[in-house]
Amino acid sequence: MSKHDKSNDLSICKTVLICGLVLYMCTIIFLNNSDRFPSSDLFSTSQTIKSSNVAETNISHLVFGLLGNEKAWYHRKHYVEAWWRPNVTRGHLFLDVPPKGNLLPWSLSSPPYRISDDVSKLLKETKHVDARVLRIVHGIMEVVREAREDVRWVIMGDDDSVFFVDNMVDILAQYDHNKYYYFGGHSEFILSNYWYSFNQGFGGAGIILSYPLAKTFANNVMSCLKRYAHLKSSDRTTMLCVADLGVNLSPLQGIHQIDLRGDISGFLSYHPKSLLASLHHYDMVNPIFPSMNRAQSGFHLQNVAKYDQSRMLQQTICHHRSQSWTFSVSWGYSAHIYEKIMPRSWIQRPIETFQTWQRSPRPPHYMFDTRSPSWNPCEAPHMFFLKSVEKMRSGEIVTTYTRGWPRGIGACLPSGNYSAEYVSEIHVYSSATKRTKIDRCECCDVTHETGSNKADIKYRECKIDEIIA
Template sequence: MKEKPKALKQSIPWVKTSLISSSIHSLLKISIYFIIFFTFLILSHTPKFTYPLPIFFTKNCSNINAFTKSTSSQNPSHFIQNQTKINTQNPKPYIEKTHLHHIVFGIASSAKLWDQRKNYTKLWWRPNEMRGFAWLDKTVRGSTDSATLPPVKISSNTSRFKYVNKKGDRSAIRITRIVSEIVRLGLENVRWIVMGDDDTFFVVDNLVRVLSKYDHNQFYYIGSSSESHLQNINFSYNMGYGGGGFAISYALAKTLEKMQDRCIRRYPKLYGSDDRIQACMAELGVPLTKEVGFHQFDIYGNPLGLLAAHPTAPLVSLHHLDVIEPIFPNMGRVQALQRLKMAMKLDSAGLMQQSICYDKARNWTASISWGYSAQIYPGFIPAREMEIPERTFVNWYRKDDGAAFSFNTRTLARDVCKRPFVYVLSNALHNPSTNRTESEYVRVSSSKSKCSQTKIVDPSNIRIVEVHKRPDPNLWDKPPRRNCCRVLPTKEEGTVVIDVDACKESETIGF
């Protein structure tokens, strides 16, 4: 092959270099123009700067003069105004917060028990504000107090369903279908169906607070377990106990209604209504969302220990009111609940919330369950112990054994010097000048003898505990935290004055 001329050889690398240089030059030129264009675009929509532009911006800008003139005549907020206009044209839909009228109650009762137990329902029912029905097995005679109670519905016939549990009652099938029967009523604007028994007392404002946390358009099954470990073993820790009450979102209730009758037929051996609900929930794949303010109260005896150390959660319900002792001593059960309502009306969010503080001068530990009780313990007891309920009650199976409960408990001290002096609510009012509640707790009579220890001042001469507290209806919109309390100086003999309020950021409960 002939050798190519030298001139041609030398021209080839030059051509490559020239092409590369030309491409780079073009890219740089285009980049500079883009930078200039977008810089002026930004500057034309922001407040004018007094700083001089860099020198390279002042060159080769004749082609941008028209753009700058057109934009400089516009208001700098023109872009923001346009955006605002666009947003207002497509606003987000307003979603009303869950209120009491969004809830429909299903109260399980019978013709045999309704006349007696309706007095419990009457305590918390609000005519013209609430929706719901008392579901009976058959009609009862007319009552003169029907205006203060929910209307009565008669459950449909359930004889076609098989029931073979020898220890239970087939009325459980009727009761478990209340949810479906409410759905079939076709009520409007329903978000939640709440089930409870005729001996269940609801703190309805706290119920609304709890349900407001959840999206009613999703599948939610909300309630709590039994206080009895054996009850939960025999039934399920995944079951919302019907006496303590449980809530089902309406979206879930509508789905349950479509399959519940078929589901019921698969479980003829189950005992009650609530375990049948839970069996259907398991088939739908919906777990129990636990809210510890629902109280089944599978206990006997005095509920003081449980309520004086209530969990840091809103009190939603109390059950088995015919089984436990009256929550206040020396009065009837209904009368005791009426007294509780006195405090509930003033500050439902803070009802029975425990606060712990110390009187260092007298070496006392004070525990306040607001709206219910106050206790003074001789000596110093750490907060981690005070928040554990004392066993003033026994298990559903009559066992006084800490292992029989589904939560921590502690025994009552045998040493008289370590037992608390107990005070229960006697009166409560709101002071408009201070915007604080003032509640009074009086000493429960006791045969407790004086403590002979000399290092601790004897609290036996204290007859009244006076508590000042600021109501906080938004208490449960914040992360859960106990309120703090402080023992205040007073010249009133036989009285201890305590202030309860939100803890300061770095405040601790310590001696």
């Protein structure tokens, strides 16, 4: 190579280096002044724009698909109207046949209705063995078909379920709605999970699909129904259809199938530490409040939920040591007094006031720990149920609980013979601030003068090293 060639090469290198430095300096200046340029500029990205403008999930992003029966709607409408908010909650009730008789004109307090697609036509096309299963699974597609594009979550449920929508919003706001999610709850009856699947969401209580998953499900529902035309379970079919799309169940503790019978007060009074989302089989159990029917009970429960859904049924335990009493409060539902200092680990186990969903010869019966009802005065609680709720000028919420019935089994003598039989009313004071991220239960302090028929309980956050025992 000649000296002339080397000189040319060196000159080119210098030119490239200088151009690179100039471009680098221009880029720095441009980025430092990027706020002067519109978002459609060269260096802006759609992902950045989207992340900065995404609104927090709210009730308008949820759409409900409720599967109903025209004949049953005469009495079930009261359960749904207790939680449905006209012109706020979005979705439809899907009936098997058009409403008639006393159902017309259609109540403005009820969800707007649609008629499910022609099942007989779908049966011929899919050769499915069960018309009911076909209608329920195909219903997911019908809900998606009705939904607007701004929907983030599709919720399927039955018309005998009670939903707690604000809590559902707070739960779902924690997840990316652009991803594939399939949420649901297990059955409380262990054999139901064994017979069907431990990996399925029991749909009556509500299964939740992120909209992208629901849309993909809807696009493939007919092929799936043909593939599983032999199955007689809609929940299992839904699970398998979702699994074929590469998604598995993410269980939520607050979704309750209520595969139980009889008096479920023992279950509701000892709720797990999670936001309450739903209660299914509402007309298969006793009315949940004494002296009220099912419809009245539903409105009573939803009335207190208007004040604070985040604390609904959350169990809070505190002790009144001067009288050796333990208080257990299921916020918005019930309060119990034990005439002995009891550890939380024992108190948090539900009392079996309920029966199994179906006859079961031997345990285990349930998907949770339980304890048997006791006639021992040191173990049997005095039971109180919600009477009223109000918000005070201070901002605190006070819920009042009155005695359900006399316990009538004497006092717990080993504890010092301090009977709680004369207590007839309990007032619980809680903050108006929601507790959506529940990493720990709340603590509380009891105020009660010996001989008084009233007791006050004031909620507070637990201290860092506080032992609730």
